[in-house]
Amino acid sequence: APESPLSSAEESVKSQQEEQMCRASIQEPSETSESQPGTPLPLPLPGHSGLSIQEMVAMSAELDTYAITKKVKEVLTDNNLGQRLFGESILGLTQGSVSDLLARPKPWHKLSLKGREPFVRMQLWLSDPRNVEKLMDMKRMEKKAYMKRRHSSIGESHSLESGLSGSDLTQGASPQNLSQQQPQQQQQQPQLKKPRVVLAPEEKEALKRAYQQKPYPSPKTIEELASQLNLKTSTVINWFHNYRSRIRRELFIEEIQAAAGEGGSPSARPGKSGGEGDNSCDGTESDSTAEGRPSGSEERKGFLESPSLSHRDEEAEAEFPSASGTSRPRGGIIDSLFGIPESASSAATAVATPCRNPKDSSLRKKKAANLNNIIHRLEKAANRDEPHEWEF
DNA sequence: TTGGAGTCAATAGG
């Protein structure tokens, strides 16, 4: 299949590390009748023990999320089973979420309890000898139901029996309402559908540039960006939330890959071909970045000092220092971010550190993002009274 | 309130 260009060192496909969960010795507080506040998912999960998924998640040993997703993808493709079916019936997630999860699994130690749930379900599914068979059955039933519906005018749903039950209908769909919209709304449908904002490439570029200047823009900056780009403030805010989150995730992935094929030659991200020549940067806005605090009681911010002319690179561009690694779950919490003057107490100092090495800027950019994140928190903490322990 | 984590769900490509 069109898998990655870089063959990550395949670890033994054997991932059978399962069976550590399950009733076993861990005695749970007996009945613990109290129903989980959560557990909205009606997914009964293939029989298996009588534990709830959350209980299993809680006592599960560390799982290799990368190996699990790799195996799941393999099984699904080998059997022509789609993500939608798998997601809705096995994980209780939608197709898009499954795609994301399978393509970019976060390392186990970075996952919250909630985030681990899908992986535990996947592991459980993988260990079920009849997993494929069951899923195929469901697929057949769906098709049958579909055909029926298509034919006869009325189609009622059945509850699918068979061991697994199926999908749920994620409720959700809470009514929206909200705000206005740009001069652009005219839906014939009785329901006003929000048009779903689609940012233009130049808008994304501008946002990325803004992000490099300030990963955590102040409300004022956000306001400025929004008006300059003609976007709603909430859109800009959401964009920053999402971008930060996604950059962070990519860092995790590299962490995993690096761990997998340590020795080696990480090689450089292929990056696509250059593309056009424009790149004159600042085609539209530029300027900005003003934000002058009259009172100046704030900290001073100095972003990149040297304009340099190293701007290019597909994704966006950035010349940031590189720090290696991030954090380890156990052991040294700070095994990284060296190469940077510890004494550096401001974002400007760290971020502005030049780094002559025009290679793999993508990687560097991500690490820079992480660094910025750390810096942001440090500054925030410093601003507060007692910054007990920081954990990166 | 702000930011992070997880997701949803619309939509762009195959």
Next chain:
DNA sequence: CCTATTGACTCCAA
């Protein structure tokens, strides 16, 4: 059909 991307939302913790 299916999968990948991504703006927006919900829930939660600080």
